């Protein structure tokens with residue numbers, strides 16, 4: 375059998391593959407796994423009950439059910455849903471968004487695959503452009519989506535602000551940001567996966583100005599952002615401009631199974647996404663849009679996020695931090711300022727083993743985390759910091775998070791204690 379060059383890119387060492395495999399095997403395992411590795415949102419009873427009621431209402435209405443499962447939507451996504459979204463963003467933020475600015479995809483992971491390969495890579499003139507990640511660590515899922523021969527990403531190291539004995543925060547190092555003709559797009563996740571960082575309003579504005587000046591699309595991955603799921607625990611203003619490409623997802627609302635992503639962008643970009651949907655998938659799925667349509671139209675979604683989802687994740691975050699303080703008080707651990715999303719990013723300074731080895735030792739003990747080095751797509755320098763950080767997720771059940779942190783503390787302590795022996 376001869377595989378194509380494309381197949382060679384589907385190599386098994388892609389971080390996202392081991393992450394999703396760990397996630398699947400943890401769910402299917404008959405042993406107790408402490409799943410601190412994946413990005414699965416929590417099953418929040420009130421939120422699930424709400425969407426379950428919506429699903430029952432659709433299922434008991436033959437016309438609605440028939441439309442949801444029996445018809446292909448158009449390749450840009452369900453027209454009614456797109457109109458509702460356009461009104462939603464226009465009314466909520468005063469943005470001049472119309473239906474031509476919105477496309478639906480099969481999850482925001484698909485959005486990124488399509489966007490990155492549309493906005494960067496080989497140009498018709500034979501040049502090559504890249505996606506600039508102005509601040510790494512950045513989302514592991516971007517790393518392997520490039521379909522061309524050359525690396526699709528170029529990335530920059532952050533400035534590290536030490537906040538106190540426990541916390542630190544990454545900032546964009548603007549001295550390193552130069553958006554020339556080789557950059558096809560700039561992308562940030564806000565809040566950031568894996569760190570829980572929320573790049574500041576000033577940083578966002580500055581990046582927006584730089585990208586505008588160079589006529590470069592600026593992609594803002596809002597998988598955890600405002601207005602939904604609103605896993606933002608600090609002040610953060612969303613920003614729209616004609617060159618912005620905003621990517622939303624229904625997943626972190628508790629609906630990863632419906633695979634729905636939303637792109638808000640210039641009409642020319644939306645046209646490409648619509649065409650790509652038609653070519654690769656015929657149409658995006660209809661279940662997600664049908665399920666959330668009412669919540670968006672009635673603004674109930676804002677209320678659910680503000681009053682239920684956000685307080686829930688703040689509580690889970692605080693419990694995890696308290697657990698780390700208790701279990702790791704004697705260890706040189708620092709935590710990235712947890713300003714959003716569902717993760718804590720732990721930095722073990724001068725850890726005598728690489729975090730890949732730590733990951734393997736933890737897996738032996740049924741604890742799944744993600745080793746930090748996966749989160750630096752496009753960063754060429756072999757920065758030691760990459761090998762000293764891990765990402766843990768606090769959206770798993772409380773027992774898993776608690777026991778998982780205990781075991782991480784034991785393994786890390788052993789690594790420091792055995793130093794030199």
Ligand SMILES: Cc1ncc(COP(=O)(O)O)c(C=O)c1O
Pocket residue numbers: 413480481482483484513515563566567595597598622623624625630634635
């Ligand atoms: C920052 C970020 N962007 C995008 C995605 C993709 O999410 P989905 O394809 O489920 O919308 C994820 C998933 O974890 C994520 O963390």
